[in-house]
Amino acid sequence: MNEWLKTGSLRRKCPSNTSSSQPAQSTFTPIVSISAESSVLNENPATSREQENTTSSTKKRKYDEDYLKIGFTCKEESQYPEPQCVICSEVLANSVMKPSLLRRHLETKHPQYVDKPIDFFVRKKKELDSSKKIMKTVLATNSEYLRASFLVAYKIAKTGKPYNIAEELILPAAKDMVSCVLGDKFSKLLDKIPLSNDTVARRIHEMAHDVEHQLAQRLQNNYYAIQVDESTDISGLPNLLGFIRYVYKNKCEEEFLFCKTLESTTKGEDIFNTINDFIEKHGIDWTKCVGISTDGAKAMTGRISGLISRIKNLAPEVKSVHCALHREALASKKIPDDLKTALSEVVKIINYIKARPLNSRLFALLCRDMGSEHVSLLLHCEVRWLSKGRILARFVELRHEIYIFLKDSDFNLKFRFEDETWLKRVTYLADIFSCLNETNASMQGSTCSVFTVHDKINALIKKIEFWKTCLRSNIFECFPLLHEFITTNALSVDSEMKAEIVLHLSQLSDELKRYFPDIDHAQDGWIRNPFAVTNGSIISSLTIKQQESLIEMSADETLQADFKTMSLIDFWAARQAEYSELSRKAVNFLLPFATTYLCESGFSHLVMIKTKYRNRLDAESELRLKLTKITPKIESLCDKKQAHPSH
Incomplete structure (x- = not known):
């Protein structure tokens, strides 16, 4: 076999x-x-x-x-x-x-x-090729509908509008425009774009998750600084808002980090656990954190259980920063009694008019009849430190209209407008708080650093000393509203009032010096200007090798051109390859936020997004897309989905 x-x-x-x-x-x-x-x-x-x-x-x-x-x-x-x-x-x-x-x-x-015969198979081949083309066209068209859905959702998130605006306004408006320009045949194609309320919500969450993932990748093995603040939204829930600053591709970047709702208390432990959960979830290294900026509340600065003390246990290099804007607001709170009384009476007068709808309407009609530029007063808010300067300036501008409006009323403070001394105090307060507002605004922005804050406050302190000298010489041009008031009405400022203003300026100067101590220029001045370092100087904060590198840098004339055109932190970030140790030391010093202005801006956007009609909304995804500079990878998101046209 x-x-x-x-x-x-x-x-x-x-x-x-x-x-x-x-x-x-x-x-x-x-x-x-x-x-x-x-x-x-x-x-x-x-x-x-x-x-x-x-x-x-x-x-x-x-x-x-x-x-x-x-x-x-x-x-x-x-x-x-x-x-x-x-x-x-x-x-x-x-x-x-x-x-x-x-x-x-x-x-x-x-x-x-x-x-x-072969003719039969040739005909079958043509049918097969035709079906392939049709299938490719259908798939390509469906993918375009999917991409359009993502783009519309992205625009909605950027503007902070409700999700149903796509289905109720954007799609009908787009169909009308296409129908008028191209015809009804093409307008019907827009019906295939998925734009329902739930679909737009999913698109926004997916794009926000993609941006969050990109941010987490950028932060891997990278030094960073964060700022956090807490505020209550329209539904009475406390929201913790966070922003982050880091160096990416040799450039300083500021990004939205998170917006988390605190379910129970707002203690330091609760705030820390919320931040720590986010950091650990994305694999971010706590030891790379070099700065934490807060508003100075007890929950943030508590010595034992505060947020900062808990972060320092995990990040030994972290430096805590009390927001410069809050410190300036605290420094301006100390006012002599007579000036404080005048300020409180101004607030009462404004509330009498502004807080009553009928009075507010009648006052607006009076202002229109008198041809005033503005027809309403501004409300004072202790939380928003810019409000004092604004309400006082508007009050002084409309003082004649207010006096006429209150003349026939039974309001007990209407006779204050006949008191010249009281009006002088009010105009002076409007001048000084407007100056504080200008200083406040100059300390905001991505290029603001501890050196910027120090310069602005020092300039304000020197101006205060100059103003005191001018007052002693009966020169009032440094206070425009007060100078205009006494010049227009042919008045003078007596010695008692000058002494009162000088006292207030002295108190303000002392408080500013207390809240803003001087910087040790001998140790940190090389960061601000590496080309001003002399060869014979010794900087104890640097090693011998680092000082030799600094001397070498100071002699490089090609870098001086970059130093003049770039921001300070971007200049040092760009030196990572050539002067790595000096760059890391300088960047870590400059990374911490000097203020919490980003959080304040973020809360303003949160108020616009989470209204009383959307009080149950989790606004983190919308806030991320609205405030981020990172563009979501829409093409990649579309590739991961099977495209289906809307039915």
Whole structure:
């Protein structure tokens, strides 16, 4: 029996590349194994193609035009040409591209078409090509509808509008515009863009998650500083807002970090746990944190359980910063009694008019009749430190209209407008608080650093000393509103009032010096101007090697041009490759926020987004897209989804 099986009539030789040293039995393969293999290839072409591509020794076959006579065309979209049946569209492996195996497919699966002429198969091939084009067009069109859905959702998030505005306003308006310009045929295509309320919400969450992921990647192994603040929204829930500053591609970047709702208390432990959960979730290294800026509340600055003390346990290099804007507001609170009384009476007068709707309407009509530039007063708010200067300036501007409005009323403070001393105090307060507002605004922005704050406060202190000298010489031009009032009414300022103003200026100067101590220029001055360092100076905060690098930098004239045109932190960030140690030391000093102005701006956006009609909204995703500078990867998000047109 074995001898009969060894006859050559039922065997074919192995491919020529088989080693001749192998046993004789391995040089022959039964034909039945070929049939089994071809059957497997026909039944599972995907597995066969995978095996074909992974086997480097297998011969790669080419397509022949004569294969169309047996019903097969060629699919060349993959790495190797693959035969495709024009009748059932089945794609086989490259190894099956033989006339015998292709004919076997036709005879076994389509026996009724075996004797068909080539014209029949040519027609089938055209039908197959046409269906491919239609499918590609449909898929491409659906993907464009999906991309349009993402773009519209992105615009909605950037403007902070409700999600249903897409379905109720944007889509109908777009259809009307397209219908007028291009015709009804094209306007109907817009109905396929998915823009329902829930769809827009999902798109916004997905894009926000993508931006958050990009931010987390940027922060890996990178130094950073954060600022946090807490405020209550329209629904009475406390919201913790955070922003982050870091160096990316040799440039300082400021980004929205998170907006988390504190479910229970707002203690230092609760705030820390919220921040820590976000940091650990994204794999950010706490030891890379070099700065934490807060508003100075007890929950933030508590010595044992405060936020800052807990962060310092994890980040030894962190430096805590009390917001310069809050410190300036605290310094301006100390006012002599007479001036404080005048300020409180101004607030009462404003509340009498502004807080009563009828009085507010009548006062607006009076201002219009008198041709005033403004027709309403501004309310005072202790939380917003800019309000004092603004309400006082508006009050002085509309003082004649207010006096006429109160003249016939029974309000007990209406006679204050006949008191010249009281009006002098009010105009002086409007001047000094307007000056404080200007200083406040100058300490905001991405380029603001501890040096900027120090310069602005020092300039204000020096101006205060100059103003005191001017008052002693009866020069009042430094206070424009007061000077205009006494000049227009031919009045003078007595010695008692001058002493009162001088006292207030002295108190303000002392408070500013207390809240803003001087910077040690001997140790940190090299950061501000590395080209002003003399060769003989010794900086104890730097090692000998670092000081030698600093001397080398100070002699480089090509860097001086960059120093004049770039912001201070960007200049040092760009020196990472050449002066790595000095750059890291300088950047870590400059990274901490000097103020919490970003949080204050973020809360203003939160008020606009989370209204009383959307009081249950989790606004973090919308805030992230609205405040971030990172663009979501919409193309990547579309590729991960199967495009479906709207029904």
